Amino acid sequence: MSTPTAPQPSWRQLGEHAVSPRATHDEVARFDFLMRLNLHLSQAVLPGVKQAYETRVKPAFEAVHGREPADRHEVRRAMQKDLHYQLWSALRRNTMEQRQQAGRSVVYRQLGELRAKADSLNEGAETLQLDASITSPRYATAVDIHCMPGNYHTEEVARDIGAGANYDAGLFVTTAGALGSYSDGGGQALVEWLKKTYPDFKPRRILDIGCTIGHNAVPLAQAFPDAQVVAIDTAAPVLRYGHARARSLGVNNIEFRQAAGEAVPAADGEFDLVTTAMFWHETSSRAMPKIMKEVHRVLAPGGMTLHLEQPQYAGMAPFEAFMRDWDAYNNNEPFWTAMHEFDLDALMVQSGFPVGAYFETSMQAKVDRRLFPAPTGSEAGSQEDYGRTPRWTAFGARKPEELSQ
C-alpha cells in the first residue's frame, strides 16, 4: 500500500496530554466520520449553495423586486426557501449536534478518571484561582454557544472538567483538523505574527481574556517562557481542565483565573500584551466596550493588544456576509451577526486608544502541515467555507509610551 502524500488528518493524531479523553477504536472512527462529513459539506455540498443563489434565488428575487438583494438579511430570507440551502444547513447543524453527542459520550463515560487526573495536577496549585462569586454573564447563558450543551460553565459533577474535555476533543471535528494537533493554530499564529512583526517585543506579563481551555494561551506561554501569563474566563470547568492540560504539557507560567473581562482583577498597566482568540463574537454589545476599556486600562504604556476574529462585514458582498452569518442564526452564536458590524477602530478609540493606533491584519492557523491539511480556501482553487476556516482577521493597537488624550 502506498503512503498517501496529502495530509490525512485523524483524531488519532491529536496531541495527547494527561487530561485528554481517551477514545476507543469506534469512538475515533466516529470522530473521523464527522470530520470527513464536515469536509464533504464544505467542499462538495456548499458550492451548490452559491450556485443555487446565483442561478435561481437571486434571479427570482430580482424578478419580484427589480433589484439585487440589498443586504445579508434579504439574502437570508430568500435563501431560506431554497431546498439545497435547507439541506446543507440541516446537515451542517446536525453534524454539529452529532459532534457534541460524540464528544460528550466519550468524556462522560470516563469522567471519574479524567477528574482524578485533573485533581492531581490542580490540587493546591497557586496557578489555578477559582472564584465562586463569579457568575456567568447573560451572553454566556442565553443559549449554549455553538450547540455545546451546558456551554463552558455547566458543572455536572463536583470539580467538573467535562465541558473542557468535550470542547478539546471536538475542536478537531469542527475544524476538520485545521487547528493542528493541539488545536492551538490560533495562538501559534499570534506568536508567529508577533515575532515576525515585532522581533524586539518581549512581553513580561500577558493577559488572555476568555481563555476557555487555554489552547491559545499555551503557545504564547511557550513562546515567551520568561513571561507570566494570566488566562481568565468566567467558566470554572474549562479553567480546571485548561490548567491541568497546560501543567501536563510542561507549561507552568500560566495562571488560570476565574474572572470576567469586564472586571479584570489586575492593576492599571499590569500587562505588556493582552490577547483574545475568537472571543468577541461570544460577548454582547454591552460587554464589548466594557471589556475593551479594561484592555486599555490594564495595558502598560508601550503595551500591545491583539485579537483574532473572523472578518468584519463592512464592504463585504451581501452573499458572503449572509454565509458568514450562518452560525449566528443556526449554530447558537447569537452575537456573531452584531459583532461583525462593530466599528472596531471606533471601539478602540472610545476605549482610550489614540486615533490611528488601530491596526488590522490577516492570519491563518499555523499547524503541522505533514499531519494536517491547509485550511479550506487558503489555496488557489479551493473552496471558501465562510467562517469555520481558521483564516482570521487580527486587530489590535499599541498603547503609546506617553499617555496622550
Next chain:
Amino acid sequence: MSTNPNENRLPEPGDIDPLVLANRRAKGKRPSFLDDPAVERVLSIAMAVAAELSVARERMDTLERLLVSKGIFKPDEVESYMPDAEAQAQRNQWGREYISRVLRMLEQDVQAMSGPQDPALEQVIDELRDMRA
C-alpha cells in the same frame, strides 16, 4: 486551587448517566431548516445511522488489516474470495431478509392496497364495544 462552596451539592462521576448527558440538548431554540419537521427528524436519524455504518466499516477494515499483518490471510484474499454455492445461497437468503426488514413499510403499504380495505380502527373499537351476546 481555591474551593467552591457550591461543589458539595453536585453529584460525583459515579452518580451520573453518561448516555443521558451525551444526549443533552443545547439551550436555544433549534432552527427548522426543512419545510416538514418530520423529514428533518428522519434526516437526523439517517445521518446518525450513516455514522454508525462508517464506524462498523472502519472496524472491519481494522480487522482485515490485522488478519493480513498476522499472516492469517493474504491482502487480496478478501477480494478474490469466491463463495461456493451453499455460501452464496445463505447470503442470498440473508440479503432478502435484510432488505425486506428495511423496506417492510413499503411492502405493507402495497398489501393494504389489495383486498378489502380495513375500516378505521375507531369503527372496530365501537363494534367490539357494542357487541352483545
